[in-house]
Amino acid sequence: MFNRWEDLCNVISLRPLLPAVGLPTPVLPTWCLILYFLDIFHNMDFSIRPATLEDCKDIARMLLELAEYEKVLDQIKVTQKDLEQDGFIKNPFFHGIVAEVPEEHRSKEGHTKVGYALYFYSYSSWKGRAVYMEDLYVMPEFRGKGIGKALMSKVAQLGLAAGCSLLNFSVLDWNKPSLDFYLSQGCSDITADMGYHCMRCEGDELEKLAQGGT
Amino acid sequence: MSNFILRKTEPKDVSDILRLIKELAKFEEMEEQVVLTEKELLEDGFGDHPFYHCVVAEVPQEKQSSDGYTVIGFAMYYFTYDPWIGKLLYLEDFYVMEQFRGYGIGSDIPKLLSETAVKTRCSSMHFIVAEWNKTSIEFYKRRGASDLSDEEGWRLYAIEKEDPLKISAKKR
Numbered sequence: 001m002f003n004r005w006e007d008l009c010n011v012i013s014l015r016p017l018l019p020a021v022g023l024p025t026p027v028l029p030t031w032c033l034i035l036y037f038l039d040i041f042h043n044m045d046f047s048i049r050p051a052t053l054e055d056c057k058d059i060a061r062m063l064l065e066l067a068e069y070e071k072v073l074d075q076i077k078v079t080q081k082d083l084e085q086d087g088f089i090k091n092p093f094f095h096g097i098v099a100e101v102p103e104e105h106r107s108k109e110g111h112t113k114v115g116y117a118l119y120f121y122s123y124s125s126w127k128g129r130a131v132y133m134e135d136l137y138v139m140p141e142f143r144g145k146g147i148g149k150a151l152m153s154k155v156a157q158l159g160l161a162a163g164c165s166l167l168n169f170s171v172l173d174w175n176k177p178s179l180d181f182y183l184s185q186g187c188s189d190i191t192a193d194m195g196y197h198c199m200r201c202e203g204d205e206l207e208k209l210a211q212g213g214t
Numbered sequence: 215m216s217n218f219i220l221r222k223t224e225p226k227d228v229s230d231i232l233r234l235i236k237e238l239a240k241f242e243e244m245e246e247q248v249v250l251t252e253k254e255l256l257e258d259g260f261g262d263h264p265f266y267h268c269v270v271a272e273v274p275q276e277k278q279s280s281d282g283y284t285v286i287g288f289a290m291y292y293f294t295y296d297p298w299i300g301k302l303l304y305l306e307d308f309y310v311m312e313q314f315r316g317y318g319i320g321s322d323i324p325k326l327l328s329e330t331a332v333k334t335r336c337s338s339m340h341f342i343v344a345e346w347n348k349t350s351i352e353f354y355k356r357r358g359a360s361d362l363s364d365e366e367g368w369r370l371y372a373i374e375k376e377d378p379l380k381i382s383a384k385k386r
Contacts, residue, residue: 063297076298077337086295091263094295118297123266125235125290125307126248127374129258135297156373165375173367182371190370195345197363198370201328202338205358209339210328 045105046147048154051096051116056083058113059096066137070172087118094120094134097154099147107141114142117151121162130166131159148181170198217277218319220326223268223288228255230285231268238309242344266292269326271310271319279313286311289323293336303331305341324357342370 051059060080067073078086086093099115106112115138122132133155138147156167168190171178183189190196201209223231232252239245258265271287278284287310294304305327310320324339331339341359343350351361362368 078297078300093301120295121265123292128250128254129265167373169371170368171371173369187371187373190372191363196342196370197345197361198368199341199343199359200338200362201359206328209357210332
């Protein structure tokens with residue numbers, strides 16, 4: 001159970017992940033490196049690492065699985081090529097991490113990449129640097145093994161390393177398993193607590209607004 | 215009042231931006247939640263990888279506010295990503311000082327931002343509004359915005375880093 005962000009982060013070296021997000025690598029003490037290796041032994045059945053260009057095919061696959069679960073498959077416009085172009089340029093629009101299992105534990109269809117999280121850096125006019133977790137997904141047959149928690153923990157660690165004091169994300173109100181998971185991690189429902197509603201202006205309405213229409 | 219300009223913020227604007235952020239937070243009765251500093255605004259908004267972008271509304275000296283300010287409105291935004299539809303523009307804050315409302319400044323700012331969104335190939339502009347803020351909700355709905363929390367059931371979640379002073383106090 002994570003009661004504080006520091007608990008959620010655990011004590012894992014950020015060294016391997018920081019260069020992937022373009023941040024300077026901090027000098028870490030020996031105790032941190034020892035705990036990093038201990039953590040590797042603890043998590044022998046899966047590993048979390050930064051997403052690469054080659055992972056976009058699997059991310060696109062899992063993205064569609066998540067969209068199907070959220071009943072919005074018809075809304076997907078982004079392709080594998082878009083992910084490659086938008087996530088792996090000099091100033092990427094998002095960052096990704098992937099959960100991978102060894103070959104001998106691959107899925108029924110033969111996949112070893114079994115979960116992912118997409119995140120980007122945002123900003124709170126009250127608190128400053130923030131990180132937004134856009135997607136968090138683990139294939140159904142790999143749930144219950146701590147992979148979701150590990151992915152979210154890694155996003156929190158990366159956010160912390162980048163100087164963020166806030167981690168935000170959105171959940172659909174009917175998604176009870178996810179709501180229960182996030183509340184158990186110490187997250188707050190801002191929509192319920194503060195009455196904040198997510199608003200959107202898109203497509204034709206956005207064009208109309210740009211042209212000065214009301 | 216037709217003679218106002220909208221322009222990109224410069225480093226010299228950070229004290230005005232923070233002032234306006236606090237005024238907006240005061241309106242939302244959350245002024246004590248603002249812990250951001252001018253130094254952070256400067257570091258985070260003007261480097262190689264800015265965390266945010268900002269536009270300000272400025273009036274000429276002769277039209278300054280009763281407190282002597284010429285920067286009288288602002289909007290803070292950044293680019294986000296939805297892996298279903300691609301790039302988005304996220305509007306973090308948008309505020310015009312009360313004394314300067316009703317002159318079209320509040321309409322021109324979202325217009326400018328949506329132009330920016332279209333130019334940068336964003337498919338959508340997203341933002342948050344408090345459900346009790348009926349005036350703002352009507353303002354945005356008149357301009358074609360939809361309420362995703364009501365219509366699709368999206369709920370915003372947060373987890374915050376605890377204040378390090380609180381943590382060290384607990385450890386004693």
